[in-house]
Amino acid sequence: MTLRADGRDLGQLLGYALKPKTRPGAEGDYARLMGRYLDEVVFREAFDALLDGLYMRVLHAGDLGLVITTRQESVFAYRLSAEPATWNKERAKVLRGLAHLGIAAYAYPHPDDLHDPSVRYVEVVPCEDFIRRCCVQLRARADAVAQGGVEDHVVDLALAAGLDTGWVEWEQLPPYEVGTRGRGTGRITTKSAAYWVLRAAKDLVDHGLARPVGKESDGRYQLLERYRHQIGFSAALEGYQVLTALARVDSDLPDPHDPEPRNPMPGRPPQFADDHPAAAQVPPIEEGDAADTQPAQGPTTGEVVA
Amino acid sequence: MATEHVHLFNDGLDERAGSEQPHDLADDLIGGLAVFARAPLEVRDVVLDPVFARRRDALLRSVPVHDLVARAERADSGIASFDTRALVLAAFDAVIARQGFPDRTSPDQVTTLLAGIAAIQCPDGGSTAYAAVAEHVLDGLTNRRERERQFTLTSIVYAPGVDGSVAATAVPRPFWLLREAEDPHTGSLYLECSTDAVNALVGGLDIPIEDQQIALETVLERQLARGELDAAHATAIQARRLTAGYLVQVEELLAETERYLPGTDWRVAAPRLLSNALDHISECLAREGRLLDHVAGGIADKSPADISAERRIKISAALTKLLSESRHLHTQLMERLIGARGRFLDAQDSQMFRPVLSTVEFDLRTDLLEPVLALHVVEVEAVAEAYLRAALGPKIPAVLHWGDFVEALIHEPRSHADDGPEATDEDLTFRPDPEPLVSRELLDVAHRVLARISLPARLSTLLGACPAEDDLGASAQDLFVAATLRGYDNSVRDSLPAENQWDDGPDETSGLHAHRRAPGDLTPGYSTDRPVHLLEILGPDAACISDGTPLDGGTWDGDDLIVCVDLDQADAVLLGELTRPAPTRLRPSLRGVRS
Numbered sequence: 001m002t003l004r005a006d007g008r009d010l011g012q013l014l015g016y017a018l019k020p021k022t023r024p025g026a027e028g029d030y031a032r033l034m035g036r037y038l039d040e041v042v043f044r045e046a047f048d049a050l051l052d053g054l055y056m057r058v059l060h061a062g063d064l065g066l067v068i069t070t071r072q073e074s075v076f077a078y079r080l081s082a083e084p085a086t087w088n089k090e091r092a093k094v095l096r097g098l099a100h101l102g103i104a105a106y107a108y109p110h111p112d113d114l115h116d117p118s119v120r121y122v123e124v125v126p127c128e129d130f131i132r133r134c135c136v137q138l139r140a141r142a143d144a145v146a147q148g149g150v151e152d153h154v155v156d157l158a159l160a161a162g163l164d165t166g167w168v169e170w171e172q173l174p175p176y177e178v179g180t181r182g183r184g185t186g187r188i189t190t191k192s193a194a195y196w197v198l199r200a201a202k203d204l205v206d207h208g209l210a211r212p213v214g215k216e217s218d219g220r221y222q223l224l225e226r227y228r229h230q231i232g233f234s235a236a237l238e239g240y241q242v243l244t245a246l247a248r249v250d251s252d253l254p255d256p257h258d259p260e261p262r263n264p265m266p267g268r269p270p271q272f273a274d275d276h277p278a279a280a281q282v283p284p285i286e287e288g289d290a291a292d293t294q295p296a297q298g299p300t301t302g303e304v305v306a
Numbered sequence: 307m308a309t310e311h312v313h314l315f316n317d318g319l320d321e322r323a324g325s326e327q328p329h330d331l332a333d334d335l336i337g338g339l340a341v342f343a344r345a346p347l348e349v350r351d352v353v354l355d356p357v358f359a360r361r362r363d364a365l366l367r368s369v370p371v372h373d374l375v376a377r378a379e380r381a382d383s384g385i386a387s388f389d390t391r392a393l394v395l396a397a398f399d400a401v402i403a404r405q406g407f408p409d410r411t412s413p414d415q416v417t418t419l420l421a422g423i424a425a426i427q428c429p430d431g432g433s434t435a436y437a438a439v440a441e442h443v444l445d446g447l448t449n450r451r452e453r454e455r456q457f458t459l460t461s462i463v464y465a466p467g468v469d470g471s472v473a474a475t476a477v478p479r480p481f482w483l484l485r486e487a488e489d490p491h492t493g494s495l496y497l498e499c500s501t502d503a504v505n506a507l508v509g510g511l512d513i514p515i516e517d518q519q520i521a522l523e524t525v526l527e528r529q530l531a532r533g534e535l536d537a538a539h540a541t542a543i544q545a546r547r548l549t550a551g552y553l554v555q556v557e558e559l560l561a562e563t564e565r566y567l568p569g570t571d572w573r574v575a576a577p578r579l580l581s582n583a584l585d586h587i588s589e590c591l592a593r594e595g596r597l598l599d600h601v602a603g604g605i606a607d608k609s610p611a612d613i614s615a616e617r618r619i620k621i622s623a624a625l626t627k628l629l630s631e632s633r634h635l636h637t638q639l640m641e642r643l644i645g646a647r648g649r650f651l652d653a654q655d656s657q658m659f660r661p662v663l664s665t666v667e668f669d670l671r672t673d674l675l676e677p678v679l680a681l682h683v684v685e686v687e688a689v690a691e692a693y694l695r696a697a698l699g700p701k702i703p704a705v706l707h708w709g710d711f712v713e714a715l716i717h718e719p720r721s722h723a724d725d726g727p728e729a730t731d732e733d734l735t736f737r738p739d740p741e742p743l744v745s746r747e748l749l750d751v752a753h754r755v756l757a758r759i760s761l762p763a764r765l766s767t768l769l770g771a772c773p774a775e776d777d778l779g780a781s782a783q784d785l786f787v788a789a790t791l792r793g794y795d796n797s798v799r800d801s802l803p804a805e806n807q808w809d810d811g812p813d814e815t816s817g818l819h820a821h822r823r824a825p826g827d828l829t830p831g832y833s834t835d836r837p838v839h840l841l842e843i844l845g846p847d848a849a850c851i852s853d854g855t856p857l858d859g860g861t862w863d864g865d866d867l868i869v870c871v872d873l874d875q876a877d878a879v880l881l882g883e884l885t886r887p888a889p890t891r892l893r894p895s896l897r898g899v900r901s
Binding site for chain 2: 017018020024025026056063067069072075076079080090094098100102105106108109111120131135155158160161164165169203204207208222224225226227234235236237240241243
């Protein structure tokens with residue numbers, strides 16, 4: 001390959017990577033370029049360097065294609081502030097962000113779920129209800145703190161924020177409201193919380209991370225595998241880092257700077273293994289259930305026998 | 307090898323059965339049972355029996371099935387009259403039949419199949435009820451009630467206590483039965499079945515898959531040898547289910563390895579599994595080849611005479627197809643196994659230096675959503691911005707197309723409503739003509755300037771020639787700047803103005819496209835009742851080029867473009883055939899000057 005041909009391939013691969021709805025299985029050239037990326041070390045390094053220069057990096061490379069993520073400095077970075085909003089712009093950004101976080105928490109309620117390739121669905125009204133229940137529970141926790149005797153760092157965050165907390169912002173909106181005047185007749189209005197969940201779901205569709213299921217009025221969306229990668233390997237961490245940077249981190253939350261994090265062994269335990277932490281209370285098993293127990297933990301990464 | 311053990315076991319039985327002293331074996335068995343029967347039933351012996359633990363977990367995996375059947379059988383469910391258990395088994399069979407093949411079973415196919423079976427079960431049920439029961443079964447097996455999560459049931463684990471007693475602890479047992487997955491190549495959905503489902507629910511057994519596989523294939527070989535084609539067909543179907551389960555088991559190991567290597571045992575268990583599996587697959591492939599030859603070689607001749615020839619041919623064909631498909635599955639499994647060590651090494655490379663932070667597991671609700679809900683709205687926005695940047699991936703920035711931008715500012719874009727079916731004369735209603743955004747007066751001023759200045763000329767010269775007395779002069783300058791930049795936008799549309807998306811097409815009444823106007827032609831080449839097109843100012847063929855000379859003075863910034871009549875003139879300027887016009891120093895801004 002000449003430098004010119006390589007450069008063209010690199011540019012073409014970048015073009016494909018920037019189109020999340022394109023899959024290598026559907027585009028012969030994309031499949032060929034993915035093959036080069038996976039098999040040719042020099043090509044891969046050149047592409048990674050190209051991305052690095054654009055403040056981007058590869059999250060996943062495989063049958064799904066290239067999943068890339070951006071840093072703040074990147075010209076390709078998504079900016080919430082750049083989104084047009086027809087209503088109160090500051091409020092719109094907060095509600096939209098909360099709706100996105102709510103969708104992720106709704107679809108992946110447990111850390112293990114981010115590693116489970118089962119297809120997940122989001123329905124607008126139940127998802128809004130889920131976020132609202134979180135708000136109600138936070139309010140109940142705040143009441144418990146107010147009555148004394150309970151320490152709750154999340155409530156402390158709210159106390160520091162005063163009246164302008166995210167949950168107050170969300171609770172102030174009715175869950176579901178349909179317009180009765182003008183062009184918005186029969187549609188969910190922007191002044192109801194369900195609209196922001198719907199809007200967030202449509203954002204995901206626009207970015208090739210979800211697709212609608214059934215009729216549009218059903219408000220049901222299938223989250224794509226790419227979404228799971230983006231959330232599990234990048235977005236949760238990025239959001240969390242900003243959260244910790246606010247310097248009011250809950251002691252119960254995982255500390256990103258702790259060399260021994262709260263979950264030293266991420267992911268679900270091996271299926272049907274009796275090595276769950278709860279089982280640690282019993283003495284070592286020598287017979288009986290020991291027969292169906294898988295090894296508690298394999299070699300650590302550094303000790304792996306190749 | 308395990309196959310040899312099975313043969314030895316079978317041969318041993320045959321030998322003992324055919325010996326002259328068959329009573330020896332029976333005596334041994336009766337004696338053994340008597341010893342067992344005399345032994346007291348101890349709690350410890352029962353609960354600490356390894357087989358007890360396995361059977362307990364096998365039973366646990368059937369709980370979701372019993373649960374969905376119980377819900378269906380409630381009087382108010384509307385689907386109580388269907389045999390839901392049969393539908394569950396049919397769903398598993400449909401999925402396993404295509405597991406590991408390119409055309410895997412889709413959820414729609416299963417729903418259609420189940421609805422068809424339901425229609426046979428209850429002919430008067432109605433299509434709505436058939437669809438409902440099919441959805442109910444699929445939703446129950448994929449755990450849709452809990453948003454497609456794994457089933458997590460609690461099991462009591464027993465272990466010997468320190469003082470000889472038995473200790474018990476409740477532990478969660480996560481598992482899945484059916485799940486929807488996304489084909490990475492096409493994005494389409496398909497269903498896959500877990501090893502747990504294959505092993506405990508479909509096979510009805512809970513012994514290692516490779517043992518079942520070997521046993522079944524031995525049985526199959528013997529049935530073929532005896533010419534029992536019906537039995538051989540049934541056994542082959544069961545053997546293929548197990549192969550599919552094996553495929554899932556290996557794939558799960560590799561997926562777990564790539565996700566979190568220390569969570570798997572690559573020191574002992576995984577290499578042993580892969581090694582055994584490779585040996586096993588090699589044997590399977592060889593055995594299946596032999597069986598195929600056997601079937602094709604006229605095994606039907608050895609069948610008992612009561613089976614009709616047509617039926618024998620039919621079963622032989624089905625058996626051949628099944629064995630061919632099993633062979634495909636084994637080949638696929640072989641490919642995965644061969645690549646397994648490479649995937650393991652890749653996982654090791656990628657995870658060895660992975661920062662600790664990226665291995666932290668997030669509970670998206672308690673670790674992220676709830677703290678963010680409790681933040682001040684300004685901080686919520688900061689977190690959301692970072693989260694969305696990573697969640698939504700790259701966004702291609704909009705590149706400003708100057709021509710489109712200026713045109714869009716001057717002209718109202720045509721709405722999509724205009725693309726509807728053509729209205730008849732009777733439907734037409736005349737609306738008031740739009741007000742031109744650039745006034746006729748201003749356009750006349752610009753054309754008077756062009757009548758005085760011959761082209762090619764510098765933009766600065768055109769700006770300097772604009773009237774200096776009032777805001778009209780400043781507006782004319784703005785118009786020249788916009789038109790010059792429009793001319794500099796060297797898109798194809800410049801030479802084909804009729805193709806402009808904002809243009810309503812050739813207008814014979816205006817004569818704009820009917821003939822070319824020279825710049826400065828004072829004959830109105832436009833209609834006063836329609837908005838002014840920028841190309842009408844400098845002419846449709848106008849070309850503007852830059853030689854890098856900056857604008858000097860005034861409030862404008864950028865290159866002092868050379869405005870030419872057309873591309874030929876621009877080429878002549880660039881080639882030096884025409885003298886480059888001299889720049890003019892601009893006066894201060896005319897904006898705000900009152901006459």
